[in-house]
Amino acid sequence: xxxxxxAQELSRWYGIVMGLNNVTFQIEPGLTGLVGPNGAGKSTLxxxxxxxxxxxxxxxxxxxxxxxxxxxxxRRIGYCPEGEAVPKELRPLEWLKGLGxxxxxxxxxxxxxxxxxxxxxxxPREHWGKRLGQYSKGMKQRVKLGQGLLHEPELLxxxxxxxxxxxMGRQExxxxxxxxxxxxxSILISSHILAELEAxxxxxxxxxxxxxxxxxSQKEIxxxxxxxxxxxxxxxxxxxxxxxxxxxxGVLAGFDLSAEDGLLRIxxxxxxxxxxxxxxxxxxxxxxxxxxxxxxxxxxxxxxKVTT
Amino acid sequence: MPLHDAHYQHWDGLHTSIWGRRRVIAQNGISACLRAxxxxxxxxxxxxxxxxxxxxxxxxxxxxxxxxxxxxxxxxISPDMRVFVRMFTSWLVDHPEVSxxxxxxxxxxxxxxxxxxxxxxxxxxxxxxxxxxxxxxxxIVIYSSKAVTRGDYLLGKFCTAFGVITLxxxxxxxxxxxxxNLLAPNWSFFWHSxxxxxxxxxxxxxxxxxxxxxxxxVSAVSSREKSTPALWFIWWVLGFAIxxxxxxxxxxxxxxxxxxxxxxxxxAVFHLGRELQTAEDSIPIFGQMLSHVSQQTRDALxxxxxxxxxxxxxxxxxxxxxxxxxxVVPE
Numbered sequence: 003x004x005x006x007x008x009a010q011e012l013s014r015w016y017g018i019v020m021g022l023n024n025v026t027f028q029i030e031p032g033l034t035g036l037v038g039p040n041g042a043g044k045s046t047l048x049x050x051x052x053x054x055x056x057x058x059x060x061x062x063x064x065x066x067x068x069x070x071x072x073x074x075x076x077r078r079i080g081y082c083p084e085g086e087a088v089p090k091e092l093r094p095l096e097w098l099k100g101l102g103x104x105x106x107x108x109x110x111x112x113x114x115x116x117x118x119x120x121x122x123x124x125x126p127r128e129h130w131g132k133r134l135g136q137y138s139k140g141m142k143q144r145v146k147l148g149q150g151l152l153h154e155p156e157l158l159x160x161x162x163x164x165x166x167x168x169x170m171g172r173q174e175x176x177x178x179x180x181x182x183x184x185x186x187x188s189i190l191i192s193s194h195i196l197a198e199l200e201a202x203x204x205x206x207x208x209x210x211x212x213x214x215x216x217x218x219s220q221k222e223i224x225x226x227x228x229x230x231x232x233x234x235x236x237x238x239x240x241x242x243x244x245x246x247x248x249x250x251x252g253v254l255a256g257f258d259l260s261a262e263d264g265l266l267r268i269x270x271x272x273x274x275x276x277x278x279x280x281x282x283x284x285x286x287x288x289x290x291x292x293x294x295x296x297x298x299x300x301x302x303x304x305x306x307k308v309t310t
Numbered sequence: 311m312p313l314h315d316a317h318y319q320h321w322d323g324l325h326t327s328i329w330g331r332r333r334v335i336a337q338n339g340i341s342a343c344l345r346a347x348x349x350x351x352x353x354x355x356x357x358x359x360x361x362x363x364x365x366x367x368x369x370x371x372x373x374x375x376x377x378x379x380x381x382x383x384x385x386x387i388s389p390d391m392r393v394f395v396r397m398f399t400s401w402l403v404d405h406p407e408v409s410x411x412x413x414x415x416x417x418x419x420x421x422x423x424x425x426x427x428x429x430x431x432x433x434x435x436x437x438x439x440x441x442x443x444x445x446x447x448x449x450i451v452i453y454s455s456k457a458v459t460r461g462d463y464l465l466g467k468f469c470t471a472f473g474v475i476t477l478x479x480x481x482x483x484x485x486x487x488x489x490x491n492l493l494a495p496n497w498s499f500f501w502h503s504x505x506x507x508x509x510x511x512x513x514x515x516x517x518x519x520x521x522x523x524x525x526x527x528v529s530a531v532s533s534r535e536k537s538t539p540a541l542w543f544i545w546w547v548l549g550f551a552i553x554x555x556x557x558x559x560x561x562x563x564x565x566x567x568x569x570x571x572x573x574x575x576x577x578a579v580f581h582l583g584r585e586l587q588t589a590e591d592s593i594p595i596f597g598q599m600l601s602h603v604s605q606q607t608r609d610a611l612x613x614x615x616x617x618x619x620x621x622x623x624x625x626x627x628x629x630x631x632x633x634x635x636x637x638v639v640p641e
Contacts, residue, residue, distance in 0.1 A: 085448055
C-alpha cells in the first residue's frame with residue numbers, strides 16, 4: 003500500500019527547542035491516531051502536514067507532495083485545529099460559504115454544500131441564525147469539523163476534535179469519522195482521550211519528546227514491545243481456587259486477588275501458550291467464570307509501555 | 311450535491327482560480343468592515359464631499375463660458391462687474407491649461423490632502439476586520455490551511471484595506487474629477503485636466519498602497535480589537551501634534567507622522583509651487599490674489615522634504631513588514 007504521509011529524517015526546531023527530532027515514519031491510508039503527552043511534538047507534526055510550518059530539516063510528503071506553500075495540495079487536505087479558531091462575529095453559514103470560496107468552490111454551489119455539511123455534522127438548524135460567538139464549545143467544534151469537510155478533502159487532520167464535546171457528541175463525532183473513513187477519507191486524529199482513539203483507530207503513532215516511539219497497528223506495536231505481559235481480569239465465583247490451579251499449571255507470572263469482589267487479576271508469562279491451553283485449564287479448575295477482560299490490550303497500556 | 315446523502319465523494323469539479331480566491335478574501339473583508347454602521351456613514355460622508363467637489367467644478371466650468379447662466383447672472387449685477395467678469399473670462403479662455411489644468415491640479419491637491427483624514431479614520435475603524443480578529447479567534451490557522459498561501463491571505467487583506475480607502479477617499483476624489491468634468495461646458499475639460507488626474511492618481515494610488523500596508527502592520531500588532539484602532543489613532547494624532555514642536559527643535563521628528571510624509575509627497579507630486587507660479591505669470595488677477603503668499607510658504611511649497619518623507623515612509627513600511635512577518639507569516 004502506498005504511504006499517505008511519509009517523513010524522512012524530519013526535524014523542526016524553535017530556536018534551541020526541538021519540536022520534532024529526526025523522525026522517519028509512514029502513515030498508511032485509513033484512520034490513524036496520533037498519541038503523545040503535551041509537548042511531544044503532535045501539534046508541530048500536524049502543522050507541518052497541513053503546511054503551516056516548514057520543516058527545519060528532512061522531508062515530509064503528503065500524497066507524495068510537500069505541503070509547505072503548496073495550495074494545490076492543501077485543497078486535498080481538511081484541517082480542524084485545536085482551540086476555538088472560529089470568528090465570533092459571523093454566522094456559521096456565512097463563514098462556511100467564505101471558506102468554501104476560499105477553497106476554490108464555485109459560488110453557485112457553495113451555499114448548498116455549506117448547508118449539507120452543517121447537517122452532516124449535526125448542527126441543529128435552529129442555531130444557524132446565531133453568531134459563532136454565541137455557540138457552546140461543542141457547537142463550535144462541529145462547525146470547525148464542518149469547515150474541514152466542506153471541500154471534500156482526501157485527508158482530514160483533526161487536532162483534539164473531541165475536546166468540548168459531551169458524551170453524545172463524542173459518539174456522534176466518532177460515528178461521523180468512521181463513516182468518512184468507510185467512504186475513503188483518510189483521517190489523522192490527535193487526541194488525549196486514548197479510549198476513544200482506541201475504538202476509532204487501528205493504526206497509531208506514539209510521540210514523545212519530539213521522537214516517534216512507536217508506529218503501526220496496535221497489534222504490531224504490542225508484538226514489538228519486549229517483556230510484554232498479558233494482563234487479564236477474571237470475574238468468577240472462586241478466584242482463589244482458580245489462581246491456585248493456574249499457578250500450579252505454571253502459566254502465571256503473577257496475580258492479584260480480590261476475593262470479596264470475586265475478581266482475579268493475572269499476568270501471564272507467554273500469552274500465545276496461555277491462550278492455547280486456556281479453555282482446558284478453565285474446565286479442569288471447575289470454577290464458574292462470569293466475565294474475562296483484557297487489561298493489557300488497551301491503548302493506554304501500550305502508551306504507558308512505550309513512553310516509560 | 312454529493313454530501314446531501316451519507317455518501318462522501320472527493321470533489322473533482324472545476325475550481326475557481328487563485329485570483330478568484332484572493333478576491334474572496336478582499337470581498338469578505340470589505341463586507342466585514344461595512345457591517346459597522348459608523349463606517350457606512352463615513353463612506354456616505356466621503357461621497358457627499360465628492361459631490362460637493364463635483365458641484366464646485368461645475369460652477370468653475372460655468373465661469374469659463376462667456377454666455378453661461380452664471381456669467382450672465384453675474385454680469386447683470388452692475389456694469390463694473392460686467393467688465394470685470396468679461397476680462398476675467400477672456401483671460402481664462404485664453405489660458406485653458408492654466409484655468410482648467412492648473413486650477414484643478416491645485417484644487418485636487420487640497421481636496422486630496424484634506425479629505426485624507428476621513429479615510430484614515432475609516433481605516434482605523436476597519437483595522438479589527440483586517441488581521442486583528444483573525445489573530446484573536448485563531449481563524450487565521452484555518453484560512454491558511456485552505457488552498458491559499460499566507461501571501462495570498464495578506465494580498466487579500468491588503469486589497470481589503472485598499473478597498474476601504476477607495477470607498478472613502480480615492481473613489482470620491484476621482485469621482486469628483488469625472489463628474490465635475492462631465493458637467494463642464496465642453497469635453498476639452500477632460501483633456502486640459504489630464505495632468506491633474508495623473509497627479510491625483512499618482513498621489514492617490516501611492517498613498518493608498520502605503521496606508522494599506524501600514525494599516526495591515528498595525529492590525530497585526532495585537533489580537534485585541536480595541537488595541538489596534540487605538541494604536542492607529544494615537545500614532546496619527548501624535549504625529550499631527552508633534553509637527554509644530556518638531557519644526558523648531560528636531561525637524562526630522564516630523565517624519566514620524568505618516569500624514570506629514572504623505573502631505574510632503576503630495577506637494578512633490580502635484581508641483582504646487584510651480585503650478586501657482588504658472589498661474590501668477592499667466593493670469594494677472596491670480597498674480598494679485600497670490601501676492602500676499604509669504605516667501606516661507608512659497609519655499610515650503612517649492613521644496614517639500616521629499617527625501618525625508620520617502621525615508622520615513624520606507625522605515626514605517628519596513629516596521630509594518632516585520633510585524634506582519636512575525637505575527638502572520640508562518641515560520
